[in-house]
Amino acid sequence: MLQEAMAARTVILQAEGVLMGRYRISAAAAHRMLRDISRRSGRPIRQVAGDASKPRATGSGLRKP
């Protein structure tokens, strides 16, 4: 579980960084964005984060807030 959690944490932080770079938003705002999409779509935040880190994540539902 620790191994999985470490991988998840890395993916989530990387995605926050991608959103911060793409939309010029703060880390907190990026995290909120991931959490909101996770809640709305019912997908785990780790999965949403993985999509956000893909180059040009079109169709991921991630748009500028």
Added chain:
Amino acid sequence: MATGGLQRSVAEVIRRHVVSASSVPAGIGTACVELLAVDGAAVLLMADSGAPWQVASPVGRLAPQLDEAQRTVGEGPALDAYRSGGPVLVSDVAAMAGRWPGFTSIVPAAVQALFAFPLQLGAVKFGVLEMYRCSPGGWDGAQLGLALQLADCAAEALILNVGAAPDDALHWLERLPGKAPEIDQAAGMSSVHLGVSLTVAYARLRGYAFGTGQSLATVSQGVVAGRLRLNDDGPRAAGQVE
């Protein structure tokens, strides 16, 4: 049996220092200092993702610098122990320039002996227990045996205390002292700025840190705070007039 008594004393010392889930890494480090007369110890949490590792609650004055040095250059005893799955014992750090040229050039000179042990349970590797001493010299068989038992107990204590559900473990990681979330965030940001993969972004951050004599964590904090931005034509301070 002497071995049985030793085993019990290792477990007993760890139990005494590990009082809660969040005190596991620091408790293990303190147990190392107490049992093996080292000057410091740290639990490094690693994954196979290639992302730089998390240093959890290092014990000892030079432990943060030691771990930061390895994280910045991406080489050193901890990484070798993780990759090889076996202990890495260095009785004289200064003599290791051939094996780790980057690491030996930036590690604090006072760190003279290093001992790194993979943390694993069965086939699952999740980090390294690393100890340092400010005097050169190796260990005898009894000390090595003790260190191996400490690494086993440390792996078990981590797994038992962190929580069985993935969300529990994630929560534990997020609350851990000594974490550096900016490194992964800075890699994400730089991958957008440079139009490169995350792997390349980490390499660029490391290269910039090493080239400017800063730690990876410091450079990453600069990127996240908007003070620094890596560009194709080399880094520049944010807001600098072109």
